[in-house]
Amino acid sequence: MAYKLERQKTDLTPYVLIDEENGYMKFEGESFHENVFEFFKEIREWLNEYLKTDFDSLTFDCELKYFNSSTVKVLLCMLLDMDGSDNCENITVNWITTKNNSIIIECGEDFEEDVENIKFNLIAN
Numbered sequence: 001m002a003y004k005l006e007r008q009k010t011d012l013t014p015y016v017l018i019d020e021e022n023g024y025m026k027f028e029g030e031s032f033h034e035n036v037f038e039f040f041k042e043i044r045e046w047l048n049e050y051l052k053t054d055f056d057s058l059t060f061d062c063e064l065k066y067f068n069s070s071t072v073k074v075l076l077c078m079l080l081d082m083d084g085s086d087n088c089e090n091i092t093v094n095w096i097t098t099k100n101n102s103i104i105i106e107c108g109e110d111f112e113e114d115v116e117n118i119k120f121n122l123i124a125n
Helices: 036-051 067-084 102-114
Strands: 004-009 016-018 024-031 060-067 092-098 119-125
Touching: 004 036, 016 036, 024 036, 036 067, 060 067, 060 102, 067 092, 067 102, 092 102, 102 119
Parallel strands: 024 060, 060 092, 092 119
Antiparallel strands: 004 016, 016 024
16 A cells, blocks of 8 residues: 655644655645654655655655755755665656745755756746
């Protein structure tokens, strides 16, 4: 049975959706939980196992409006794990923000420079 996880956003944590059957992951909202590493632990464990499989595709829509430096570390680790996977050519990351959110745009540009093998789309609406 395919893994599925859905967590509703709170004041400190983002909405999270993982739908393994459809190769889809989404983060939306804000992330500045005191223990970000614990919050994302299950997600990172799933991702690392998924990346070892012969998956057809993975799309990750990341639409965070604000996040702390600990979240940046977690996101970078996740992106580097994706970028280093055997199936990296089947991974698309959509970094979604608004045109006026220069901090998130700049972070997305930095992440885009850090990855070489996955498709990274910076989308500023």
